[in-house]
């Protein structure tokens with residue numbers, strides 16, 4: 001992978017409205033959006049994420065980037081960008097612990113499809129269709145949810161949420177306080 005030239009974007013945290021909005025489809029790959037995608041990718045790596053969706057940096061656009069294995073030994077950075085994604089198939093079910101850059105320090109098991117087929121456009125505006133399973137399929141579903149305004153904690157049963165309810169409230173309060181000081 002050639003070196004990405006981009007800037008680190010601030011991550012929106014739980015409680016920010018943009019994380020709850022349904023994102024808009026991208027109509028055209030302008031130079032500005034292309035640079036934004038590179039910034040999104042740079043930000044994901046810089047924050048040690050395995051996926052990042054545009055709303056998480058404050059842009060309500062149907063774009064995400066995923067790289068579930070880059071931090072593992074023997075793996076190189078290999079970002080997978082998807083624009084205007086659409087699931088075509090879901091198969092099976094699996095439960096695994098997830099986290100999210102917008103919900104720091106919160107982890108919980110989430111049930112997701114084991115295999116998926118998804119279509120969309122890549123960063124060259126070419127149609128891509130991929131079949132994914134395991135961690136990659138999970139990341140695709142997690143990031144896609146961000147485009148719909150859904151967060152992984154929404155998929156955790158009520159009782160299982162109890163251990164981190166305080167943490168969620170704290171994040172919400174932080175966002176409220178920040179918004180007050182900025183307005």
Ligand code: CO
Nearest residue numbers: 099100101102
């Ligand atoms: Co996330």
